Amino acid sequence: MSDNLLEINNLNISFTTFAGTVQAVRGVSLDLKKGETLALVGESGSGKSVICRSIMGLLAKNAQIDSGEILFQGDNLLAKSNKDMRHVRGKKISMIFQNPMTSLNPTMTIGYQVSEALLLHEKVRKSAARKRAVELLELVGIPDAGRRLNDYPHQFSGGQRQRIVTAIALACNPEILIADEPTTALDVTIQAQILELLKDLQRKVSTSIIFITHDLGVVANVADRVAVVYGGKIVEIGLVDEIFYHPQHPYTWGLLRSMPTTDTDDEELYAIPGSPPNLLDPPSGDLFAARNPYALTADIHVEPPMFQVSPTHWAATWLLDPRSPKVALPPAIAARHQYFQERRKNAAQQPILSGGVR
């Protein structure tokens, strides 16, 4: 067995709808190591949530897993029965959902909701579970947790509710925590608190985190590795530095360029043209080709394979094929590449100072 906690091999998922079959996930392979944070980045409808729901065994009824396997500590989760999955879900792998307003039961006290997982998965008494619930709520930073156990979700603010959801997810010390856009509905200040909380918890309990988001700023903050998802496929995957400073796929370029920094001046903001692909009837070739100013003729006919850029970095674009012409990078991306080269030079000179530059 490798050191991978979770391994997804060639996963294909489709949904049967009235309009036809939607190929939501097409040949995704991923691995997750112990204690690392992997970010899945992509637009809505790119399939990032579907990948995560398939890990949890929470896919909708009209979903079919056409092929592939999800190995968790060597066991294929997809082969497990519903009954067996119940012992994994919430205990070994747990999930934080996007909307803290709707993922808590409004008619139950938070004390009950936090201790529920403990009562189900671990043989503990009610009083012990409540004690643990207080500890968990204190861990995620709910002030005066002991006295608030009998409060209902509506008595908490949005940020506090997201902390409570996090406490529930952490109740059984899961091996993997899946966070599906946990901060999208929150303000920047609260978002920063939740991100710090997750990083802090990871240091304390060394959980592996899969972090789904479309905010690249958040990714730069939390991730060790990044997978960029487009049209149900992973188009680029690598270490966080490689994705941000040495991106290879034109879609990653587009995402990075469309983020305004607070120092962007008045020139037109870069927007990726067009809209996400229709996965009902995906055209042949690269799905991004229609929106890609760097598309080659090859893109229209054949879907590009994954090209290896470094031992940890892969990208699916024909631009990396030795036969393709060299393209001029957009200035913002060229600046990032240059920074990457300089950084590597500096790191080579001072091998002790690997990682950060300063």
Place this chain on the structure above:
Amino acid sequence: MEHVNELLRVEGLKQVFQSGSKAVRAVDDISFSVFRGETFGLVGESGCGKSTTGRTIIQLYKPTHGQIYFEGTNLASLRGKKRWQQFRRDVQMIYQDPYGSLNPRIKIREIIAEGIDVHKLAKSAKDRELQVAGLLETVGLNPEHADRYPHELSGGQRQRIGIARALAVQPKLIICDEPISALDVSIQAQIVNLLKKLQRENQLTYLFIAHDLSMVKYISDRIAVMYHGKIVELGQAKELYRYPLHPYTESLLSSIPYPDPDYEKQRTRLVYRQQPQTQEGRLHEVVPGHHVYCTPSEIPLYQAKYENILTVSNTSAPSFAYAFN
């Protein structure tokens, strides 16, 4: 204080909601002006009263206290159906939730044409059709979209419908209440570019309410930062971001994550603790065009702080976050 170019003026606005026996002061004595052709950004965390301010201006709420002047006319003294109708035509709103703000049971054509019908802006059925088609084209959609229902469109497309609906009555002021926060990053850029283009072409004025500070900075000319119902800092967008004076503004700016891992590793977040209010503070112009909420005795402190940031930013190298622009 009458300004020729002033389109909207808010004076001492207060909005108090009665919640049980408790009174919630959602908006607590704020004043500002919005000039013709500019984009005025209103930022702050949820619950700070920014949306309430927008809704009070468009008269969805009756202000508890204070005056709102639109084109020099006090809205409280506005009488007659005709004049109200004119006001409602001049001021339009784009809402945050592109899913919840469109009627799911009527076609896009009817959604856009509703305002045209109410204000009798179409001479004939054919003219109405042409206007709808023109509006759809303006916001980057096809005329065929008129026959669709909202659920058939994506989030970005629905937000474009919301914009087309607001434009249909040729407004002067559009209040954009978090128009992009429900959208994907790549789509956000499209919508922001569209709003900027429309502003250039139609001499529109925007009141842009948001909590995403990087987008607000990008689209706004001037920005007001709100906290607990009060405006704590107001100034030119660039100035405010480069030389934030109020500690709350600093804390907000330091919370923005940038797409730059090395910068993220060394970013330190400043935590704002609300100061106990011993003395009645108000907005003071600390440096020309840059207002900060403080007591008169604090003005020199803020001026010294400004000087300090000026000298530091002129001597030190730019941080990582700016290296890629």
